[in-house]
Amino acid sequence: MTHQAIDREAFNPSTALAVQTVTRVRHLTDRLFSFAISRPPSFRFRSGEFVMVGLPGEGKPLLRAYSIASPAYADELEFLSIKLEDGPLTSRLQHIRSGDPVYLGRKPTGTLVTDALLPGRRLFLLSTGTGIAPFMSLVRDPDVYAHFAEIVLVHSVREVADLAWRDVLEGQLAGDPLVQDEALLQFHYLPTVTREPFRTQGRIARLVESGILFERVSGPRRFDPEGDRVMLCGSMAMIRDHAADLEARGFVEGSNSRPGQFVIERAFVG
Known part of the structure; x- marks a missing residue:
């Protein structure tokens, strides 16, 4: 699968994206799923904020804003997503499995705080x-x-x-x-x-x-x-x-x- 091609060495602390690992995926229905990824030790957020999550695209990462569902003390970051067969990102993201790499933005933000x-x-x-x-x-x-x-x-x-x-x-x-x-x-x-x-x-x-x-x-x-x-x-x-x-x-x-x-x-x- 194409999302397996993320280069884990192609980033450094000064870039906007980090590469994290999928820790679990739960398919609730044929339209809805949740997934969790590893959390960088330096990643901090306020409850209610969102962050960019994504996979490689044509020439540049394909990213989407996802609200963080995890409590601020959790060791992983959990998200909830719809499934869209024609969605540029969700059509691929819905097929991720534990162990797969995904992109994670470094700067959470938002007003639901x-x-x-x-x-x-x-x-x-x-x-x-x-x-x-x-x-x-x-x-x-x-x-x-x-x-x-x-x-x-x-x-x-x-x-x-x-x-x-x-x-x-x-x-x-x-x-x-x-x-x-x-x-x-x-x-x-x-x-x-x-x-x-x-x-x-x-x-x-x-x-x-x-x-x-x-x-x-x-x-x-x-x-x-x-x-x-x-x-x-x-x-x-x-x-x-x-x-x-x-x-x-x-x-x-x-x-x-x-x-x-x-x-x-x-x-x-x-």
Whole structure:
């Protein structure tokens, strides 16, 4: 396979890319897979950030931004990806196996970080599809539990099989070495499915409008800019609609240089 041709000696500490090794691959469905790679000892990131990952292309590396799903303390970096047969990168990346080399960017970045939010009481993480990935890092970060009294992770997908990390999240992160005690009291997981029967059905907008989103948390049964903070990650349509809704409710979008009451990852949505 062509991705086996990466030259492990063709980089040095001054280059933008390093070569890392695939440590495991998990195929969730015929449309979705996760993979983990070795982590350089010098690689540091903030929970919620993304980094460039890729394979050799025609004349230059073929790279794509992937949100890091791993907690900041992990020895490996995990990512979640869709499978596209005609995708320039994913058509090949979906066939990687343990032991294969991949490119890893050296500079993680992003706005789905707590630094881009003002202090608040409730943190809502609203995701669709692979947009759950950065939130998997955030919900395993002790600092998040220190900054917010309650954390709500919503994951909306088409089919039940698309609920990545469902077993871990339904167990309220039991076994996590750093946050399991806090998660039992502060963390809430709300999966919802749109195209087949499930205990919670419908898009995130329905959960907001009906009040289902707020049933497990204390406080108002609506978004409140005074104490609520929101992160959005997923389809462009979801982000556009919910960003507009939040702004109509008085929320102000934040950034690394100017924290606000909600954030999106603009590197992904343009």
